[in-house]
Amino acid sequence: MGRYVARRLLLTIPVLLGASILIFAMVFALPGDPIRALGGDRPLSPAVVEVLKERFHLNDPLWIQYWEYLKGLLRGDLGTDFRGRPVLDTIERTLPVTVRLTIVAVLFETIIGIIAGVLAGIRRNSYFDNLVLVSTTIIVSIPILVLAFIAQLLFGLKLGWFPIAGTRDGWFSYVLPGLVLASGSLAYVARLTRTSIAENMRADYVRTARAKGLPRSRVIIRHTLRNSLIPVVTFIGADIGALLGGAIVTETVFNLPGIGREVFDSISSQEGAVVVGIVTLMVFFFIFFNLVVDILYAILDPRIRYD
């Protein structure tokens, strides 16, 4: 087990490096002259432009810029944007918003997804089962962009139940964007639970439990559910990593100042350092949670041995 974890940790290094080089190379070519844009209407003097270009290594070739960046990264320094604000401060300001949004989304997908999946799975081909199948198909078909507008129109403007933009109402303002962000995963969790439960309901140990005369609720909760939830838990774990990086659309439509919207704004304003910093963080989250899930799998399911 220890050797497996060490091997996996080592394998994440080239992936993390590769992803940051990839994004660095693309951002390197971002159009426009961000230094000139700083001056606004009054053009900066050529001397100032030169000093600024020197400071941000803008005259150096790509690989030297990347090397400078990497050296900073190892010291925990993500660099500064063109206005001199540390990228780390920007992340500290925006990350909590994204984390809150992710927590709300994961709560939605876990609670609603698992309950719907269990109810559908224990009675296959029932009315409720078909309802879950049809509604999950519809939900995964609605692009998140469209879902966001439907939610804003229906629950925000027509019914007035939830705020539709900003974070002024604390956790309450995360309900609608959280639900929208969770929708696809929620449908997947419901389907995964349904299939897993239906499969395990036919397993020998469940038949044995029933033959022993255990009450139905105990058979389902203690025997079927615990085994069925292994793939579901691992999916949700990996999904946390994806949600932390995939909220560009949700955060933009609902006007939440998280890392997704920050990276979108930074792409538009050519703040390369911010884009590279945040995207590297997103990639790190993604890899980290996938690693956690793989280890979790071995702990939850003793049949799996990595060594």
Added chain:
Amino acid sequence: MTDQQQMDLRKDEVEAGTTTGLASPSVDPLSSRQNSLWSDAWGALKRNPLFWIGSVLTALLVVVALFPQLFVRGADPRACDLANSKALPSAQHWFGYDQQGCDYMANVVYGARNSLIIGIFAVVVVLLLGVVVGAIAGYFGGFVDGIMSRIADIFYALPLILGALVLLRVGPTTDIPILNTRGPGAVALALALFGWMTAMRLVRSQVIAVKSSDYVAAARAMGASNSRILIRHILPNAVAPVLVYTTITIGVLIAAEATLTYLGVGLQRPAISWGLQIAAGQDLIRTAPHLVLFPSIVLTLTVMAFILMGDALRDALDPRQRA
């Protein structure tokens, strides 16, 4: 074992809810057995109403994309009259008018072509990249596989929308052909470059699963070349899962295109696109909600058509999941 016996066995197994492996036709080299998998699948598809809903929607979409003028009731998407600005849907103009006073139904109908072109072009590039890289990685294994799988991991860790977003911002300033055009080709290419990894993994695992089987060894013993073994003997096994994946992915890519266009990096005016319509309608959501609603509904139906077909295909092609 005849086909009939095999079908009986499978039926028994499905009813009993067990799998013995006896009824699995997956590693049989006879082409007649291969046919029976596909004809079985067709039999299952025919009875699946969701498959029919999906394929009728898709067929309709293709006809609309090819001949949009048949569906606009004589209106021209570019003939606009500001006097009609934001007019609500009526008996004459089912979708109403947009802010510039253009017939909205004509605009939504003409938007289908771009979505479909991008979806299909992107999926073709995804398949090319995925099949070639996946087949090479799976067949040769070892160092080659290690390098190619790590490259796929790197792309996999970047969210699709984010990668395409940056690439499309950068694209117009480069001299890379297609990518610097801001047209449908650029959007499709950007989506494919950040979306080929799943196809690659799918093909790779299928190739690894069958490359050590007896009939591949037999082909090698007969002196067949690597490329012939790959193309004639190994890749046909991957057709079924890749077909399912492709169908669903067209829908996913069409949704991604609308998202990128909405975010301002995809298609640009004066192109007619659902993403542009949703973006323009967003600011008017309080006064003219139909401007967001109609392109959204059509976009959703399009994505749903492909997902329904893909789901039905998966159920039909994987007998173990049949219930």
